[in-house]
Amino acid sequence: MRQKWTKLDIPDQSGRVAVVTGANTGLGFETARMLAERGASVVLAVRDVEKGKRAAESMTGDVRVQALDLTSLESVHAAAADVRALYQRIDLLINNAGVMYTPKQTTRDGFERQFGTNHLGHFALTGLLLDLLLPVAGSRVVTVSSVGHRVRAAIHFDDLHWEQSYGRVAAYGQSKLANLMFTYELQRRLAVHGTTAAVAAHPGISNTELVRNIPALVRMPLTWLAPVLTQEKSMGALPTLRAAADPAVLGGQYYGPKGMGEIRGHPQLVTSSPDSYDVAIQQRLWAVSEDLTGVKFPV
Numbered sequence: 527m528r529q530k531w532t533k534l535d536i537p538d539q540s541g542r543v544a545v546v547t548g549a550n551t552g553l554g555f556e557t558a559r560m561l562a563e564r565g566a567s568v569v570l571a572v573r574d575v576e577k578g579k580r581a582a583e584s585m586t587g588d589v590r591v592q593a594l595d596l597t598s599l600e601s602v603h604a605a606a607a608d609v610r611a612l613y614q615r616i617d618l619l620i621n622n623a624g625v626m627y628t629p630k631q632t633t634r635d636g637f638e639r640q641f642g643t644n645h646l647g648h649f650a651l652t653g654l655l656l657d658l659l660l661p662v663a664g665s666r667v668v669t670v671s672s673v674g675h676r677v678r679a680a681i682h683f684d685d686l687h688w689e690q691s692y693g694r695v696a697a698y699g700q701s702k703l704a705n706l707m708f709t710y711e712l713q714r715r716l717a718v719h720g721t722t723a724a725v726a727a728h729p730g731i732s733n734t735e736l737v738r739n740i741p742a743l744v745r746m747p748l749t750w751l752a753p754v755l756t757q758e759k760s761m762g763a764l765p766t767l768r769a770a771a772d773p774a775v776l777g778g779q780y781y782g783p784k785g786m787g788e789i790r791g792h793p794q795l796v797t798s799s800p801d802s803y804d805v806a807i808q809q810r811l812w813a814v815s816e817d818l819t820g821v822k823f824p825v
């Protein structure tokens with residue numbers, strides 16, 4: 527293997543089934559496209575089915591489109607049922623979809639939108655599909671976090687949905703910190719099975735549609751400095767692809783860009799914030815997430 531991990535290091539994925547959320551655009555699109563090119567049967571789980579169809583038509587290989595709105599638990603259940611009707615096994619579940627720095631909004635179930643979409647929707651989807659991964663040796667659940675999990679980030683159990691006050695940056699940080707805590711607790715629960723691994727990744731700073739909600743004072747200089755501070759979507763997808771496909775990856779690991787500040791570069795093993803490794807908070811978040819979603823994971 528080359529010193530710098532690239533798309534050329536993705537092993538043959540023939541015979542594998544990959545479900546990728548938010549795969550009609552951005553990092554999800556690139557992740558799905560490269561897995562399909564390497565032979566995987568890929569499900570694009572997307573909110574906008576028409577955009578999903580256009581994305582699928584531009585890809586090579588076995589690609590299907592599945593409606594999934596992570597802001598609706600009803601939609602999550604329906605999508606899981608549809609996937610179960612089509613496949614008897616899943617090799618890769620890639621929890622990629624997300625929203626960033628949105629104005630204060632709630633999901634259809636009353637959750638703060640960033641926490642509800644980025645964490646709770648994926649928590650529920652994973653729980654509803656996990657039994658299709660457990661019998662499959664080498665299967666993985668890959669959840670995409672962000673460098674934002676370090677910025678004003680904490681799990682606000684006393685106000686998870688920001689009803690008392692709202693800060694879009696802090697709310698995003700909470701949701702991305704929750705992605706990591708979910709991964710680490712899920713891996714602890716999966717370890718006894720020995721078949722499925724939970725892994726996390728982050729893309730650094732990539733030039734995607736997510737930046738449209740960044741406050742104007744930040745967006746302007748970011749636009750000017752984009753050539754230095756951001757990387758193309760195809761590069762931003764590589765940490766997720768490595769977490770999903772590199773045979774050397776272990777459960778509970780976290781992958782991100784190699785460059786300074788993990789902003790850009792080829793994917794490597796990285797560490798997350800000290801807060802993300804707090805087992806007591808991970809387990810409390812798990813219990814709260816089960817209560818909020820009503821989804822219980824297979825024992």
